[in-house]
Amino acid sequence: MLILVRRKYIVIIPVSLSIALLLSGCDNSKVAQCDRLMKAVSGGNALIEKNKGQQVTTSLKLAQDLEAVTKSLKQMNLQDPELKKYQQKFVKVFHTLSQQITKAGKALGSAKIAQASESGRQRIQKARTDIDTALTSAATTAKQSDALEAQVKKYCSKPD
Numbered sequence: 001m002l003i004l005v006r007r008k009y010i011v012i013i014p015v016s017l018s019i020a021l022l023l024s025g026c027d028n029s030k031v032a033q034c035d036r037l038m039k040a041v042s043g044g045n046a047l048i049e050k051n052k053g054q055q056v057t058t059s060l061k062l063a064q065d066l067e068a069v070t071k072s073l074k075q076m077n078l079q080d081p082e083l084k085k086y087q088q089k090f091v092k093v094f095h096t097l098s099q100q101i102t103k104a105g106k107a108l109g110s111a112k113i114a115q116a117s118e119s120g121r122q123r124i125q126k127a128r129t130d131i132d133t134a135l136t137s138a139a140t141t142a143k144q145s146d147a148l149e150a151q152v153k154k155y156c157s158k159p160d
Contacts, residue, residue, distance in 0.1 A: 030160050033080050037073075037076065037078065038156070040069060040072055040073050040090075041073075041090055044066060044069035044094050047065050047069070059104060062105075067094075069094050070094040074091050082155055083155075086148065086151070089148055090148065093141055093148065097142070100137045101138060103130060103134040104130070107130035107134065108131060110127045111123065111127035
């Protein structure tokens with residue numbers, strides 16, 4: 001009888017633990033969805049902070065990494081309708097940031113290889129303008145992202 005009881009617990013405990021882990025992994029509560037969304041956004045923001053003012057190759061790598069964040073945000077399976085709206089806005093934000101950083105990185109690369117000539121000076125001037133335009137656009141997008149983050153935090157702090 002004792003062996004039968006032990007075997008019963010040997011089977012029940014792992015099955016119960018598996019079910020509990022499965023259910024917690026599939027948590028679609030508003031709080032869990034908010035956490036997932038903000039974790040992805042924070043990851044993208046951390047990439048930007050870490051790579052500010054870096055060289056061409058780093059800028060282009062950052063743009064690729066931000067595209068990966070964009071893809072990750074797109075693939076989130078959020079159920080909350082309001083969070084879905086925020087998700088779509090963050091997808092747009094990170095995609096735009098990626099594009100602008102790519103433009104700035106390419107312009108910086110173009111300026112670095114410019115020859116010491118009249119056409120080289122023109123190339124550098126064009127690159128400077130392109131960099132300024134791209135970074136101004138990125139700064140505007142970053143402000144939108146900050147405002148969006150504040151809205152999400154406010155929404156997520158409300159009870160269900």
